[in-house]
Amino acid sequence: xxxxxxxxxxxGKNIVVETAPNKRLLDMxxxxxxxxxxxxxxxxxxxxxxxxxxNNEAVTSCTVLAPQVEGCEVLTVEGLGKDDELDKLQETFxxxxxxxxxxxxxxxxxxxxxxxxxxxxPTIDEIKTSIEGxxxxxxxxxxxxxxxxxxxxx
Amino acid sequence: xxxxEYYSPKNLDEALSFLGDKSEGVYLIAGGTDIMLELxxxxxxxxxxxxxxxxxxxxxITEDDQYIRIGANTTFSNIEKNEIIIxxxxxxxxxxxxxxxTQIRNLGTIGGNIVTGSxxxxxxxxxxxxxxxxxxxxxxxxxxxxxxxxxxxxxxxRYDGCxxxxxxxxxxxxxxxxxxxxxxxxxxxxxxxxxxxxxxAKSIMTVGIRIAFDDDNRVRNCRIALGAVGRHPYSVTSAxxxxxxxxxxxxxVDACVNEVSDVVYNNIRDRASCPFKKESVKELTREVxxxxxxxxxxxxxx
Numbered sequence: 001x002x003x004x005x006x007x008x009x010x011x012g013k014n015i016v017v018e019t020a021p022n023k024r025l026l027d028m029x030x031x032x033x034x035x036x037x038x039x040x041x042x043x044x045x046x047x048x049x050x051x052x053x054x055n056n057e058a059v060t061s062c063t064v065l066a067p068q069v070e071g072c073e074v075l076t077v078e079g080l081g082k083d084d085e086l087d088k089l090q091e092t093f094x095x096x097x098x099x100x101x102x103x104x105x106x107x108x109x110x111x112x113x114x115x116x117x118x119x120x121x122p123t124i125d126e127i128k129t130s131i132e133g134x135x136x137x138x139x140x141x142x143x144x145x146x147x148x149x150x151x152x153x154x
Numbered sequence: 155x156x157x158x159e160y161y162s163p164k165n166l167d168e169a170l171s172f173l174g175d176k177s178e179g180v181y182l183i184a185g186g187t188d189i190m191l192e193l194x195x196x197x198x199x200x201x202x203x204x205x206x207x208x209x210x211x212x213x214x215i216t217e218d219d220q221y222i223r224i225g226a227n228t229t230f231s232n233i234e235k236n237e238i239i240i241x242x243x244x245x246x247x248x249x250x251x252x253x254x255x256t257q258i259r260n261l262g263t264i265g266g267n268i269v270t271g272s273x274x275x276x277x278x279x280x281x282x283x284x285x286x287x288x289x290x291x292x293x294x295x296x297x298x299x300x301x302x303x304x305x306x307x308x309x310x311x312r313y314d315g316c317x318x319x320x321x322x323x324x325x326x327x328x329x330x331x332x333x334x335x336x337x338x339x340x341x342x343x344x345x346x347x348x349x350x351x352x353x354x355a356k357s358i359m360t361v362g363i364r365i366a367f368d369d370d371n372r373v374r375n376c377r378i379a380l381g382a383v384g385r386h387p388y389s390v391t392s393a394x395x396x397x398x399x400x401x402x403x404x405x406x407v408d409a410c411v412n413e414v415s416d417v418v419y420n421n422i423r424d425r426a427s428c429p430f431k432k433e434s435v436k437e438l439t440r441e442v443x444x445x446x447x448x449x450x451x452x453x454x455x456x
Contacts, residue, residue, distance in 0.1 A: 022156065022193070023155070045187055045255075045258055046354055048255065051257055057231070059257050059261050060187075060261070063185075063258075063261060065160075065186055065190065065193075065203070065205070067205065070162065071208075130256055133256050133257040133353060133354060
């Protein structure tokens with residue numbers, strides 16, 4: 001397979017990656033760029049486990065073709081927080097007990113991150129809408145919603 | 155995913171001239187929310203994928219004296235929150251906000267929803283209610299076609315049991331714009347979707363209605379459009395005729411929803427879902443009409 005070069009910004013760094021064009025963004029991030037926080041759940045854009053931010057908008061990376069991110073800014077959980085400091089959302093997820101098996105957590109955090117970037121003071125309904133595309137089979141969502149709300153109050 | 159060539163044109167002209175030279179085996183990708191699954195599962199095996207996502211010139215919402223124009227690349231996130239759309243085509247804003255999830259609405263485009271040709275494309279019945287017109291371009295020129303006559307009645311069964319309605323677009327053409335008339339005085343619209351859950355629901359049925367009233371609060375003209383109760387969304391002329399020229403009293407609305415139900419029955423009588431849909435379409439239609447009446451009284455008191 002002929003490979004192609006894709007240049008984009010991943011977690012704040014400009015990068016050029018050589019990859020096959022017939023890859024989902026999800027697979028390129030995991031296989032070529034070691035961003036294994038991005039999970040594959042359903043692979044159909046329904047569960048939200050593979051959610052990442054492109055230009056600060058939450059999208060399911062299983063329904064994006066890898067070369068489509070040419071020139072875009074991509075954020076995964078690897079790019080949250082600083083070297084020795086967690087992002088506020090990561091902290092409140094831990095404090096609120098919003099993580100059980102953890103598989104949905106990266107997607108949940110990024111959906112919430114997209115909301116807080118756009119709207120630093122969301123209502124509970126807005127929080128619920130922001131994670132409508134993220135399925136969690138453990139928590140029943142209550143603690144996740146609490147975690148996002150706690151990140152707002154701080 | 156099979157191997158393919160990938161081409162990302164810089165502008166629409168480049169895309170059209172590429173398609174003018176070679177269109178066999180070429181698939182277009184924009185938001186990708188449908189085609190990515192078909193590629194990944196190898197339902198389609200294109201030789202070439204042309205990426206339209208980068209064409210910002212096809213992403214806009216504008217209004218002039220007469221028309222609202224939406225670029226085919228505009229995402230549903232942008233449509234649902236757009237002030238021009240909310241003011242002139244509430245049905246479309248409501249339909250857009252019900253599509254998939256936040257993530258899907260950030261990717262999915264209105265053009266893609268139309269050309270994919272699904273029987274249950276959420277935005278399509280709202281757009282039929284607005285009498286939307288499609289602007290389709292190719293290297294040879296451009297043409298316009300009304301959305302309602304766009305779908306061909308010769309569907310092919312699809313892998314998931316849905317029908318793909320070979321949307322009336324040629325391989326070398328690109329859907330560029332969707333436009334419709336601005337709302338006039340006392341003209342309102344609304345949309346409802348019946349699904350199994352609040353988010354990420356495939357529509358069981360959608361109803362989009364636009365009604366223009368005269369000064370006497372009689373229906374001056376209207377469009378009643380249904381989705382997911384036939385091979386493609388369509389309007390129900392016979393039910394529109396029942397309410398046109400009349401005030402929307404309980405009896406008139408009853409007659410209207412019964413006619414809608416009869417038309418649905420005739421269109422899907424061989425489907426297992428028919429007994430359910432022919433009843434539920436009555437109440438969904440009634441709900442949309444009531445929503446328009448409620449919104450009308452709210453706007454006219456304002």
